[in-house]
Amino acid sequence: MKIKAVSLFCGCGGMDLGLLGGFDFLENHYCSLPFQIIYAADNDTYATTLYNDNFEHKCMIKDVKDINPDEIPEHDILLGGFPCQSFSISAQNPPRLGYTDERGKLFFEIVRILKVKQPRFFIAENVKGLLSANKGKAFPAIIEEFKSSGYYVKYKLFNASHYGVPQKRERVFMVGFKEITDYDRFEFPESITLGEAIVNxxxxxxxxxxxxxxxxxxxxxxxxxxxxxxxxxxxxxxxxxxxxxxxxxxxxxxxxxxxxxxxxxxxxxxxxxxxxxxxxxxxPNTFRFSSVSENRQYRAIGNAVPPVLMWHIAKQLVKVCE
Ligand SMILES: C[S@@+](CC[C@H](N)C(=O)[O-])C[C@H]1O[C@@H](n2cnc3c(N)ncnc32)[C@H](O)[C@@H]1O
Structure with a gap:
């Protein structure tokens, strides 16, 4: 039986590809994982074009604020790599606004849907700056929101280069569990490419x-x-x-x-x-990017969650379901 997933802010699908697995990158094969995407949405026409060129399940062009939870099928896991611009340290101009900014508030849309649908798990992802945004107040408030939606939450700051990705991208992953037994069993993946083995x-x-x-x-x-x-x-x-x-x-x-x-x-x-x-x-080189302009490709790529990093995290979640 497949684990049914819903993907909000799916972009071109970096997170979704990592969740599904079944691809090669450099010398390694990242095996298929037992997930199935049954609903995906993003409001960017170009990113959704790329998504639909690459995935069996097609995503919708839709503003998350317009999604009625009733239209989302029942599922086991909700994914949300919510927009990061307002939390990002590199976005210095205008200064970081954190969760008081309109885009920073989009994570509340994940919460709104979680509250109604109550899937067994969720995975949310954001930039490292989320941890310090709003003088350190945004992150505990976000975790509290997730908890009050009925979830036990684990989070960890990852450096993608420790997981077989040739990039020092640092991102926070928050994983939510409805059941305390799932929460207890889940362990974030250990670094696999420290020191000599790092991918350059x-x-x-x-x-x-x-x-x-x-x-x-x-x-x-x-x-x-x-x-x-x-x-x-x-x-x-x-x-x-x-x-x-x-x-x-x-x-x-x-x-x-x-x-x-x-x-x-x-x-x-x-x-x-x-x-x-x-x-x-x-x-992977098999991912098709050519149907949109180069500018749009860079944008979707730069916004994405590294598939290989996501694969390592998703694989750990599969263990909880076994
Ligand atoms: C960090 S990116 C997500 C990347 C994606 N998860 C991936 O791994 O490729 C954030 C995405 O949120 C989308 N977005 C921003 N505002 C939105 C809104 N109001 N409704 C739906 N999607 C939105 C953007 O178009 C962008 O693709």
Whole structure:
């Protein structure tokens, strides 16, 4: 019997792919897990296009605020990688607003649906900044909301690079359990790639892209960046022997004027190709991104939960169900 899942804020489906498993990334096979997605929604047309190109179950373009819980079928697990912009440390301008901001409040939509549907589990995900947002008040308030919806909650801050992902992305996962016995049995996955075994950025870099002019920043962009670099920490060239710094949805910008990681190849700065960005996030090469523009691809990719990280967490949840 499959474990039935509902996915809110599904985006292009990084979290969902990790939940389902059944894909290869670099040298490893991530086996299928016994989940089935029966309902998925996101309000972004482009991310949903990508989702629907890649999953058997089709998602809806829908604002979460317009979802009536009655339209959601009964399910065992609710997924919600809710929007992070308002909690993110990198989103300094405007300053972090936390849960008083409209987008920060979207997690209440997860709570609204949990209260009615009461699935056995939920998994919510967000940026590290959630832990300190609103002078440290947002996170305990969020956990309290989940608890008052009838859940025992475990949470953990993960660094994706410790789980076979070539990126130092740090994300908080909150897992909720209706039953105390499930809560007691569940253990977050242990790090698998510490130290020597860490996956480096080089493993997902396409050397042929070094030869294509379109990926390089213009001389003007580079000289502009170099002028402000000392005070703004821009132009963050990556060490190919280490996992990459966190990529964001801003990768689509063609300027160097952001804190996003970039490559320095033979003295010249270039951005990642969409496929490199997808691989940095641990999407397999079989995931189809081509039906939307490159800008939209970068955006959906930068927003996603790394599938490989999610797979490790979902696998632990399967153990609870055995
Ligand atoms: C952090 S991303 C989710 C990433 C996704 N879980 C994945 O792993 O690929 C947040 C998503 O929330 C969606 N979103 C933002 N506001 C929304 C709303 N009001 N209703 C539905 N979806 C919304 C965005 O389009 C975005 O895809």
């Amino acid at each position: 950025l080089e493993s997902v870099i396409n050397k042929e892209a070094h030869l294509e002019e379109k990926w390089y920043f213009s001389e003007k962009a580079v000289s502009g960046m170099l002028k402000v670099r000392h005070k703004m920490n821009k132009g963050r060239e990556q060490n190919l022997q280490k996992p990459c710094n966190t990529i964001s949805s801003h990768l689509s910008k063609v300027s160097l004027n952001s804190t996003d990681p970039v490559l320095k190849i033979n003295g010249r700065y270039r951005r990642f190709t969409p496929l490199e960005a997808a691989n940095i996030q641990s999407f």
